[in-house]
Amino acid sequence: MAAHAYNSSQNPWPELPLDAWQDSYATLHMWTQIVGKIRLALSPRVNHWWEVALYVNARGLTTSAIPYGEGIFEIQFDFIDHQLKIETSWNSRKILPLRAQSVASFYEEFMTALKALGIDVKIWSMPVEVPNPVRFELDTKHAAYDPEYVQRWWRILILCGHIFEEFRAGFVGKDSPVHFFWGSFDLCVTRFSGRRAPERPGADSITREAYSHEVISAGFWPGGGEVKGPAFYAYAAPEPAGFAEQKVRPAAASYHPQMKEFLLMYDDVRRAALPRQALLDFLQSTYEAGANLAGWDRKGLERG
Numbered sequence: 001m002a003a004h005a006y007n008s009s010q011n012p013w014p015e016l017p018l019d020a021w022q023d024s025y026a027t028l029h030m031w032t033q034i035v036g037k038i039r040l041a042l043s044p045r046v047n048h049w050w051e052v053a054l055y056v057n058a059r060g061l062t063t064s065a066i067p068y069g070e071g072i073f074e075i076q077f078d079f080i081d082h083q084l085k086i087e088t089s090w091n092s093r094k095i096l097p098l099r100a101q102s103v104a105s106f107y108e109e110f111m112t113a114l115k116a117l118g119i120d121v122k123i124w125s126m127p128v129e130v131p132n133p134v135r136f137e138l139d140t141k142h143a144a145y146d147p148e149y150v151q152r153w154w155r156i157l158i159l160c161g162h163i164f165e166e167f168r169a170g171f172v173g174k175d176s177p178v179h180f181f182w183g184s185f186d187l188c189v190t191r192f193s194g195r196r197a198p199e200r201p202g203a204d205s206i207t208r209e210a211y212s213h214e215v216i217s218a219g220f221w222p223g224g225g226e227v228k229g230p231a232f233y234a235y236a237a238p239e240p241a242g243f244a245e246q247k248v249r250p251a252a253a254s255y256h257p258q259m260k261e262f263l264l265m266y267d268d269v270r271r272a273a274l275p276r277q278a279l280l281d282f283l284q285s286t287y288e289a290g291a292n293l294a295g296w297d298r299k300g301l302e303r304g
Contacts, residue, residue, distance in 0.1 A: 013269070014270075016152050016230050016266065018222060021149030021150070024144045028145070029130070030139060031084075034103075034123070035063065035084075036052055036183075038121055039054075047212075048176065050179065054179065054180040056157045056180065060080070061077040062075070063075045072089045074086075082145075083096065094113040094114075098145060100143060101145070103134075108137070125137055156220070157187050163283070164188075171191050171303065173300070174213075176189055176191075188220075190216070193297070196214075217234070220232050221233060226259075227263065229265060233259075234248075234287070235259075235260060236289075236290030242293055248285040248286050250272070250282065252265065252268040253285075269282075
């Protein structure tokens with residue numbers, strides 16, 4: 001096999017215009033939900049739904065180990081060779097090509113492959129956190145896959161993940177892994193004050209569990225709706241009074257009153273003289289704004 005050296009001269013912050021890959025993004029969103037729901041169905045319950053998330057790895061996204069019987073299996077989106085790999089501890093595997101095909105076709109092929117490996121699992125086949133959801137087995141509308149833009153998006157996740165991990169290292173209180181939530185299709189990291197949050201009136205069971213405690217969360221999202229491109233976000237829940245009026249860094253960041261989040265467009269980071277520092281400034285300044293206003297015990301929660 002040929003070896004390929006890491007190329008540090010390659011532009012590490014690629015362009016990712018939303019309109020150039022929106023169809024592929026929508027299709028891949030549904031595929032990750034299908035895979036993520038397998039993890040949800042078979043994994044032990046963990047606080048704040050952390051058991052359902054996917055993780056960025058050296059080839060794409062992985063479920064990590066999923067328990068099944070006396071063994072484990074793992075599902076990986078390989079965005080280098082553009083394959084979906086299912087590998088088991090009982091020495092069997094299936095590989096499916098990632099190509100332009102409908103969600104319904106992907107769902108059928110994937111579930112058939114699981115059965116062939118002896119994995120018997122049922123999932124609720126209705127997508128979540130999207131407008132006008134269509135059951136996976138009936139979705140023939142979403143059928144795009146552009147390998148170039150999918151790989152660009154994954155490489156951005158790698159870059160973001162490095163910086164999120166660096167930011168995470170400065171906190172000694174409870175915090176989440178850097179993980180990918182397939183419902184909202186974002187990579188995120190969350191810090192906790194240690195205090196329970198007031199219960200949200202009318203919240204469903206998923207929201208109650210996700211926001212049972214005070215959090216300040218940040219992440220990367222490819223965009224959609226009113227946000228016309230990829231963006232970094234940060235929010236506090238519950239949001240303390242005065243949060244929206246806080247000055248945060250860099251200057252390109254702003255508060256979105258409908259989303260109740262600070263946003264920093266990806267292109268502003270990509271074009272910055274020091275992209276890493278621009279993103280770290282955003283993460284740190286939005287955290288400080290929320291933590292100071294909410295009275296977090298910063299001395300006790302942060303690494304000296």
